[in-house]
Amino acid sequence: MVTVDADAISQVLGAVDLRVGVGRRMSLASGTLLPIPTGAITLVYIVEGGVHGHPPLGDGCRLDVDRDSHRLMVDPSSRRDVLVAGDAFLTLGRTPFALEAQGDTSLMIAEIVLADAASPLPALLPPFLTVTGFDDIEPAAAALALNMGLVDHTVLPARQGDPVICRMMATTVLLSVIRAWAANGCAPAGWPSLSNDPFLDRVVDAIHEEPGRDWTVERLAAIGAMSRSTFAERFRNAVGRSPADYVTEVRVDAAKRMLEAGRSVSEISRELGYASDEGFSRAFRRRTGLTPTSWRMANRIPVSA
Incomplete structure (x- = not known):
């Protein structure tokens, strides 16, 4: 099993x-x-x-x-x-x-x-x-x-x-x-790896562990022990999107969990590495179609005091 x-x-x-x-x-x-x-x-x-x-x-x-x-x-x-x-x-x-x-x-x-x-x-x-x-x-x-x-x-x-x-x-x-x-034992070995590539898995794990870090392609390639061009190509082929797009996806998923926990937009913006609340809101809206505040209201989530 x-x-x-x-x-x-x-x-x-x-x-x-x-x-x-x-x-x-x-x-x-x-x-x-x-x-x-x-x-x-x-x-x-x-x-x-x-x-x-x-x-x-x-x-x-x-x-x-x-x-x-x-x-x-x-x-x-x-x-x-x-x-x-x-x-x-x-x-x-x-x-x-x-x-x-x-x-x-x-x-x-x-x-x-x-x-x-x-x-x-x-x-x-x-x-x-x-x-x-x-x-x-x-x-x-x-x-x-x-x-x-x-x-x-x-x-x-x-x-x-x-x-x-x-x-x-x-x-x-x-x-x-x-x-x-x-x-209960039905997932294949290595699940939920997106890539079945231990070097790329190491990169994906790093992104999930620190979504707010300044993730440049060069920094991610170094974690995967590859050149910039090799890493970018292998990542897109395995994951189906660019490294930058994947980082944004992980950040937005993290932001939703923080919004559900009642965190403020400013707190979330800083923790996820955005230079401003406006930049964070634009990235969130491009991914979800809603601003963070609108998404919170649509899901009936109160803001913590």
């Missing part, structure tokens, strides 16, 4: 920020086919009944729980196609895919849109991520999944804040699925 360091899991989960994540409940009659959108991340929780995939979900790590002993069992090579009540799976939408109901079935489905299109999360996950027995492994998140879904406004009027609360619920369920998969 491959074990993943808890700090590495926390680093990945802490960087996830959803722009859209509102779930919906769907009831399917036996034999009904439900196409899953391509080009989008989709989270599915089976509430009742069961489903199997077209094409089959295929080989992949299977997490299961013995319902009598509650003992977790991991089979890294098992084939798992039929999913039943209490199971969850995540698809990145890389290929056309559909679910077929096995008997009368109820599903919670959330289409996930990451707030940052350049997020590394899709590159860190397999095309399909399955957690069987999710309700036993992550009971609190499963309880949220049971109660997610758009309310029929003809029956019960929408309340203020519903979209924000639904997004937070979807975020919690998504992170719990990823945690169950990663923490």
Whole structure:
């Protein structure tokens, strides 16, 4: 079994920020086919009944729980196609895919849109991520999944804040699925490395440890023991963006966590190495579409006294 360091899991989960994540409940009659959108991340929780995939979900790590002993069992090579009540799976939408109901079935489905299109999360996950027995492994998140879904406004009027609360619920369920998969032996060796290159991994770790440092390409190349030109090319090929763009991404992710903790814009700006609050706000807005203050207000986060 491959074990993943808890700090590495926390680093990945802490960087996830959803722009859209509102779930919906769907009831399917036996034999009904439900196409899953391509080009989008989709989270599915089976509430009742069961489903199997077209094409089959295929080989992949299977997490299961013995319902009598509650003992977790991991089979890294098992084939798992039929999913039943209490199971969850995540698809990145890389290929056309559909679910077929096995008997009368109820599903919670959330289409996930990451707030940052350049997020590394899709590159860190397999095309399909399955957690069987999710309700036993992550009971609190499963309880949220049971109660997610758009309310029929003809029956019960929408309340203020519903979209924000639904997004937070979807975020919690998504992170719990990823945690169950990663923490229980299904992540590949070296996960969550973006590059599978120990020299580049050393650079990425340094950026995450000190996001506010003055990270020039020359300084990063020195940490990776490479020339400037070699480093820049290898970094872009492995990570999919320039070193400067990646540093900005890490800083903005750190800024969001600081905003959530109630830190002031001026404090965050100084800690993350920006010469002025205005420069920090411009960088934040380019990445998120909102100023730090607007982002805080949109997420209903109070400022610490």
